[in-house]
Amino acid sequence: MRDPRDIAIGVFFLALSGVLLFAIQGFPSGTLAEGMGARLMPLVLTLCLAFLSLLLLLHGFRSGRYQPGENLAPAGRALDPPLLGPHLKTPGILIALLTAYLLGLEYAGFLAGNAVFLLLATRSLGATWKGAAKTSLFLTVLTYLIFGVALDVPLPAFSLLAR
Amino acid sequence: MLGDMGIFSLYTLGLGRTLQPDVLLFLFFGTLVGLIFGVIPGLSATIGIAIFTPFTFKMSPEASFALLLGIYCGSTFGGSISAILANIPGTIAAIMTVHDGHPMALKGEAGRAIGLATISSFIGGLLSVVALVFFAPLIARWALEFSAQEYFAITLFGISVIAYISTGSMVKGFISALIGLLLATVGADPTTAYPRFTFDSVALLGGLPMVPLIVGVFGFAEVLRMAEKDASAYRRITEVGKIIPSMRELGRLLGTMARGSFIGVFIGAVPAAGASIAAIISYGVEKRISSHPETFGTGEPRGIAGPESANNATTGGAMIPMMTLGVPGDLVTALLIGAMLIHGLHPGPLLFKDHPQIVSSIFISLTLSNVIFLVLGLCGARLFAKLITLRREVLVSMILCLSIVGTYSIENSIFHVWVYLVGGIAGYVMTRVGVPVSPLVLGFILGPMVESFFRQALILSYGNPIYFFARPIAAIFLGLTILLMLAPFLMKKLFGYQYSGG
Numbered sequence: 123m124r125d126p127r128d129i130a131i132g133v134f135f136l137a138l139s140g141v142l143l144f145a146i147q148g149f150p151s152g153t154l155a156e157g158m159g160a161r162l163m164p165l166v167l168t169l170c171l172a173f174l175s176l177l178l179l180l181h182g183f184r185s186g187r188y189q190p191g192e193n194l195a196p197a198g199r200a201l202d203p204p205l206l207g208p209h210l211k212t213p214g215i216l217i218a219l220l221t222a223y224l225l226g227l228e229y230a231g232f233l234a235g236n237a238v239f240l241l242l243a244t245r246s247l248g249a250t251w252k253g254a255a256k257t258s259l260f261l262t263v264l265t266y267l268i269f270g271v272a273l274d275v276p277l278p279a280f281s282l283l284a285r
Numbered sequence: 286m287l288g289d290m291g292i293f294s295l296y297t298l299g300l301g302r303t304l305q306p307d308v309l310l311f312l313f314f315g316t317l318v319g320l321i322f323g324v325i326p327g328l329s330a331t332i333g334i335a336i337f338t339p340f341t342f343k344m345s346p347e348a349s350f351a352l353l354l355g356i357y358c359g360s361t362f363g364g365s366i367s368a369i370l371a372n373i374p375g376t377i378a379a380i381m382t383v384h385d386g387h388p389m390a391l392k393g394e395a396g397r398a399i400g401l402a403t404i405s406s407f408i409g410g411l412l413s414v415v416a417l418v419f420f421a422p423l424i425a426r427w428a429l430e431f432s433a434q435e436y437f438a439i440t441l442f443g444i445s446v447i448a449y450i451s452t453g454s455m456v457k458g459f460i461s462a463l464i465g466l467l468l469a470t471v472g473a474d475p476t477t478a479y480p481r482f483t484f485d486s487v488a489l490l491g492g493l494p495m496v497p498l499i500v501g502v503f504g505f506a507e508v509l510r511m512a513e514k515d516a517s518a519y520r521r522i523t524e525v526g527k528i529i530p531s532m533r534e535l536g537r538l539l540g541t542m543a544r545g546s547f548i549g550v551f552i553g554a555v556p557a558a559g560a561s562i563a564a565i566i567s568y569g570v571e572k573r574i575s576s577h578p579e580t581f582g583t584g585e586p587r588g589i590a591g592p593e594s595a596n597n598a599t600t601g602g603a604m605i606p607m608m609t610l611g612v613p614g615d616l617v618t619a620l621l622i623g624a625m626l627i628h629g630l631h632p633g634p635l636l637f638k639d640h641p642q643i644v645s646s647i648f649i650s651l652t653l654s655n656v657i658f659l660v661l662g663l664c665g666a667r668l669f670a671k672l673i674t675l676r677r678e679v680l681v682s683m684i685l686c687l688s689i690v691g692t693y694s695i696e697n698s699i700f701h702v703w704v705y706l707v708g709g710i711a712g713y714v715m716t717r718v719g720v721p722v723s724p725l726v727l728g729f730i731l732g733p734m735v736e737s738f739f740r741q742a743l744i745l746s747y748g749n750p751i752y753f754f755a756r757p758i759a760a761i762f763l764g765l766t767i768l769l770m771l772a773p774f775l776m777k778k779l780f781g782y783q784y785s786g787g
């Protein structure tokens with residue numbers, strides 16, 4: 123069976139190798155006796171990456187033809203979950219929430235930003251609004267006491283009005 | 286200093302600095318956290334250490350290693366509690382404990398199983414510290430003779446072994462290691478200060494921040510994986526019962542524990558061969574030499590004592606190559622190397638020469654951590670049993686909160702949290718498509734060392750890499766690395782064995 127995952131990964135890393143080879147062209151090369159320039163190490167690594175990506179790609183093609191619905195997992199192992207599907211909804215929400223949290227942290231400050239972020243994150247994980255509020259409040263206060271008070275970390279303060 | 290110091294003197298040198306109230310408190314806290322991380326399925330020593338490393342930035346090296354080693358020892362043992370009570374190994378190290386631990390719990394002997402696991406883990410852990418204390422200084426003294434060629438070869442070998450034994454395809458393991466090594470080249474070139482892959486960003490001139498990336502790859506990626514799943518219901522035993530086993534029973538199991546400990550120390554010291562492999566081998570040995578092998582899998586005490594002493598014995602064993610050569614014995618010790626670098630300490634023979642107090646403090650912390658989890662395991666098993674029922678949303682939110690704020694607190698930088706986010710997404714995607722993340726992390730941690738040793742070795746070899754093979758130890762390790770890379774092809778040719786993934 124052809125393994126579409128191996129083909130996709132091989133293509134991705136081969137493309138990445140191409141981009142890296144282009145990027146390191148401008149690096150000074152130096153000489154071996156001088157202990158190499160800035161270029162040699164990334165160059166060696168990138169060439170190895172390109173070679174292995176090609177191997178993976180070939181392996182993906184040589185594995186045979188993939189039949190739709192065929193179990194790609196090796197014998198005795200469970201089939202991996204599909205790459206895309208509804209199971210990615212909650213991870214996607216968490217990534218979006220964390221991105222929004224980081225973008226707004228400077229304005230909202232730690233206490234408000236963290237509380238809202240945790241409230242929505244906990245709720246997205248299946249908690250009730252009441253349970254999410256309790257968890258969010260408890261964890262925000264706890265981390266503030268550990269980091270802000272005990273470890274004296276200057277956590278971002280609320281600055282929305284000042285701006 | 287190493288040459289004129291006896292093993293006992295080295296062990297006791299750091300007593301004064303380690304037996305301070307703050308260090309002991311962090312050691313206790315670390316062991317407790319480790320136990321909690323071990324008990325909760327899905328969490329592990331790796332995630333625990335990754336999350337708590339940012340806490341150590343403002344701590345003394347002694348307190349830092351007390352905290353991290355406590356987590357290491359505590360979680361290696363803690364996995365057995367959920368293996369016994371819920372039939373789910375809390376950590377991969379407890380993979381074999383489920384076979385006899387859970388059947389014992391189903392017979393109403395959960396307490397006895399936990400007691401046996403605790404005492405076996407303690408004995409395994411303690412004997413591994415003895416091995417570490419005796420062998421590490423000897424190896425370090427020998428390693429003082431090594432030059433850059435040997436270090437380059439040994440470091441490369443360590444990365445190759447991790448890539449080789451990683452889950453799934455070996456090619457993907459090596460690709461992952463190469464990505465880690467490439468990520469390590471980001472920033473100003475250490476010799477010429479030429480900016481590499483910085484995209485004119487000042488923040489990247491110093492390289493990608495190590496801890497946020499690792500916490501992201503393990504911590505945030507694990508959060509995303511946990512968020513995928515529905516809260517699963519599994520059969521849990523809540524009645525623990527009598528915990529401390531009889532002296533007679535312990536006497537009968539002493540041989541099993543000694544064999545398990547020996548296997549654990551040996552396997553732990555082999556780069557990349559971890560606690561789960563030690564537990565599997567120990568279980569196999571005990572079953573093979575038993576006159577009643579049919580009792581294994583039905584609640585046989587030796588099926589707990591062997592693997593549990595073996596998996597905890599890997600803790601000291603894995604520290605041997607890490608401390609003496611700078612080559613991690615497993616992923617946790619790779620993270621410990623990262624933590625050492627943060628404190629300006631370079632693992633290897635010079636650590637014993639330049640910082641013997643720290644070495645001593647590590648030995649003592651490991652010893653005491655084993656004592657602490659023995660007490661906690663025997664006295665608090667009933668409390669830890671309740672952790673298995675912790676709700677997923679609370680657990681995930683707790684990990685998220687601690688890891689985000691911990692990452693921020695390293696340099697009070699939101700950029701670090703962005704690295705955490707991107708690292709987490711990358712780690713999650715990699716595991717979803719079957720590319721292991723452990724080689725990436727190892728490559729990233731060891732990358733600067735590999736490049737530095739490679740450059741020094743080239744200078745010493747007058748620019749000719751062939752001279753690497755002129756030094757016997759370097760030649761052996763380079764030969765082993767090449768053998769590892771060719772292993773799938775050789776196995777196919779010689780034995781007709783087909784390796785998955787090329």
